[in-house]
Amino acid sequence: MSLSTREFQRVLDAHADELAGARIQRVRAPDDHTLLLTLHRAPTTREWLVSLRSPLCRVHPTTRRLASTPQPSAFVMLLRKHLTGARVIDVERPTDDRWIRLHTRRGDERASLVIALLGRDATVLLLDAQGHVLGDHAGRRATGALHVPPSPPSTRAAPDHRDRFPVPDAALAEAIDAHYARRAEDIERTTAIDRRRHALRRERRRAERLRDALLRDLERVDEAPALRHRADLLQTARGRVRRGDRSVTVQDWAQPDSPEVILPLDPALDLEAQIARAYHQARRLERGADTVLRRLEEAEGRVGTFAGLEEQLARVEDSGDWGALPDLLGRIDEALPGRARGRARGARRAAPAPRLPYIRYRASDGTPILVGRGGRDNDTLTVQIAHGHDLWLHAEDWAGAHVVIRRPRGATVRPEVVEEAALLAAHHSRGRSDTVVGVRVTERRHVRKARDLPPGRVLVAGGRTVEVSPSGDPRLPALLARREDAAG
Known part of the structure; x- marks a missing residue:
C-alpha cells in the first residue's frame, strides 16, 4: 500500500x-x-x-x-x-x-x-x-x-x-526506500507471471482449436477413395448421360456380382465435367493428407509445449523458487509466437510522434522561429513553451498565430531576424493579403493569459510595432521553404 x-x-x-x-x-x-x-x-x-x-x-x-x-x-x-x-x-x-x-x-x-x-x-x-x-x-x-x-x-x-517502519527518523527514508523497492519487485514479478500465464493459455487454446479443425480435415481425407471410385463408375456411363439428368444407373464392378447402383448427378454440369470434378476432389484430398498429418503433429506438439510450460510456471509460483523464474520466463518467450511474445513482455506499439503545437522555421541566420498552429496551440506555445526572455510577435488588428523567436538569456536578436519573424506572423494571420501589416514585438514576459479570455487571446503590455508586406516581400518564399516540420 x-x-x-x-x-x-x-x-x-x-x-x-x-x-x-x-x-x-x-x-x-x-x-x-x-x-x-x-x-x-x-x-x-x-x-x-x-x-x-x-x-x-x-x-x-x-x-x-x-x-x-x-x-x-x-x-x-x-x-x-x-x-x-x-x-x-x-x-x-x-x-x-x-x-x-x-x-x-x-x-x-x-x-x-x-x-x-x-x-x-x-x-x-x-x-x-x-x-x-x-x-x-x-x-x-x-x-x-x-x-x-x-x-x-x-x-x-x-x-x-x-x-x-519502527526505525529512528534518521533511518526512515532508507527503510521506506528498501520496502518499496521490494514491493515494486514483487509487483513486477507478479505482473510478468500473469502475462505469461495468460499468453500460454491463449496460445494453448488456439493450438487446440487448430488441432480439432485438422482432425476434422483428416476425416475427410478418408473420402478420397470413394470419390475416385465414383469418377471411375461415371466413365462407364459415357453416351448415356445428357446435361440435366439427375441420376444414372451403372454396374459397380468393384463389388461381388457387380450390382447395379444409382449415382446422383449434377444437372447443371455435363458428364465430363462431373468426372473431372470427382477426380480433382480425390487428388486434392490425397495430396492434402500429408500436409494435414504434418500440421496436426505440429499443433499437438504446441498444445503439449504450452501445457507443460503452464505446469512449470504454476510449480515455480507455488514453491516460490524465484531463482528459476528468469530462465523459465525466457523459455516461455522463446516458445510463444512473436505477436504473443510482445504482449507477454508488456511491450506496446511505438507511440506516434507527439503533435507539436507549433511549426518550426529557421531564420536566415539559423535562429529558431516557432509559429503557433491555432487558438489553443497558441496558448500552449506562449504560456508553456516560450521563455520569458524570448521575443513574442503577433499581427496587430488581425486574428493570427503567436510567433516566438528563441533566444538565449541576455542575447540580442538581429533586426533582419525580427523582420523575418514578423513576416511569418503576418503570413499566418488573416491580414496576409494586405499590402502592409503591423506586427507587435515584445518579450514573452510582457504577455499574459487571463482566465476569462478565449483560446488564443492574450493581454500584451509594451513592445513596438514592425511593419511588413506579406504579399510582396521577396524574402517570404525562402523563409517558408525553411520550414522544418512540414509533415506536421
Missing part, C-alpha cells in the same frame, strides 16, 4: 530543515509515474523521489541510482522550465493529510509545486503565482484553472495512522 498519513508526515518532519530554503537543481523522471527532484541546501544535496504509481504512492529522499527516461514527458519539461534553479521559499502542509505545497521563487518568477498522494487522485501540480494550474501530471485539471486545496480528510476518510 501507499504511504500512510502518519508515515508521510514522519518523512516530512524528519527532513523539514532540508526543504525550506533548498534550491531545486534538477528535475527528471525514471518512468511515467515517478519524478526525481534534486534539492540542495548547504551542506546537503538530496534526491527526492515522488511516486504516483498505485499502490506505491510515496515521497521521500532516496539514494538509489535510477536512470532517467530518454524522452521526458511534456509535464517534466514544464517542471524543468519553471523550477530548475528555483528556491523553495515556503513549505505548506497540513498535519493530518498527505499533500504538500512547495512555494518557489526564481528571480521575479514565483511558482509552486503541489504533491498530493490522495489515493486514486494522486498527482503533482505546477501552479503559477496566483495559484492557477500550469500543468497537472494526471491531466485531470485544465490549464488556467484555479487550484483548490483538497478538502479536509474528515470529509473523505479517516487519516491512516499506521506506521510500518
Whole structure:
C-alpha cells in the first residue's frame, strides 16, 4: 500500500530543515509515474523521489541510482522550465493529510509545486503565482484553472495512522526506500507471471482449436477413395448421360456380382465435367493428407509445449523458487509466437510522434522561429513553451498565430531576424493579403493569459510595432521553404 498519513508526515518532519530554503537543481523522471527532484541546501544535496504509481504512492529522499527516461514527458519539461534553479521559499502542509505545497521563487518568477498522494487522485501540480494550474501530471485539471486545496480528510476518510517502519527518523527514508523497492519487485514479478500465464493459455487454446479443425480435415481425407471410385463408375456411363439428368444407373464392378447402383448427378454440369470434378476432389484430398498429418503433429506438439510450460510456471509460483523464474520466463518467450511474445513482455506499439503545437522555421541566420498552429496551440506555445526572455510577435488588428523567436538569456536578436519573424506572423494571420501589416514585438514576459479570455487571446503590455508586406516581400518564399516540420 501507499504511504500512510502518519508515515508521510514522519518523512516530512524528519527532513523539514532540508526543504525550506533548498534550491531545486534538477528535475527528471525514471518512468511515467515517478519524478526525481534534486534539492540542495548547504551542506546537503538530496534526491527526492515522488511516486504516483498505485499502490506505491510515496515521497521521500532516496539514494538509489535510477536512470532517467530518454524522452521526458511534456509535464517534466514544464517542471524543468519553471523550477530548475528555483528556491523553495515556503513549505505548506497540513498535519493530518498527505499533500504538500512547495512555494518557489526564481528571480521575479514565483511558482509552486503541489504533491498530493490522495489515493486514486494522486498527482503533482505546477501552479503559477496566483495559484492557477500550469500543468497537472494526471491531466485531470485544465490549464488556467484555479487550484483548490483538497478538502479536509474528515470529509473523505479517516487519516491512516499506521506506521510500518519502527526505525529512528534518521533511518526512515532508507527503510521506506528498501520496502518499496521490494514491493515494486514483487509487483513486477507478479505482473510478468500473469502475462505469461495468460499468453500460454491463449496460445494453448488456439493450438487446440487448430488441432480439432485438422482432425476434422483428416476425416475427410478418408473420402478420397470413394470419390475416385465414383469418377471411375461415371466413365462407364459415357453416351448415356445428357446435361440435366439427375441420376444414372451403372454396374459397380468393384463389388461381388457387380450390382447395379444409382449415382446422383449434377444437372447443371455435363458428364465430363462431373468426372473431372470427382477426380480433382480425390487428388486434392490425397495430396492434402500429408500436409494435414504434418500440421496436426505440429499443433499437438504446441498444445503439449504450452501445457507443460503452464505446469512449470504454476510449480515455480507455488514453491516460490524465484531463482528459476528468469530462465523459465525466457523459455516461455522463446516458445510463444512473436505477436504473443510482445504482449507477454508488456511491450506496446511505438507511440506516434507527439503533435507539436507549433511549426518550426529557421531564420536566415539559423535562429529558431516557432509559429503557433491555432487558438489553443497558441496558448500552449506562449504560456508553456516560450521563455520569458524570448521575443513574442503577433499581427496587430488581425486574428493570427503567436510567433516566438528563441533566444538565449541576455542575447540580442538581429533586426533582419525580427523582420523575418514578423513576416511569418503576418503570413499566418488573416491580414496576409494586405499590402502592409503591423506586427507587435515584445518579450514573452510582457504577455499574459487571463482566465476569462478565449483560446488564443492574450493581454500584451509594451513592445513596438514592425511593419511588413506579406504579399510582396521577396524574402517570404525562402523563409517558408525553411520550414522544418512540414509533415506536421
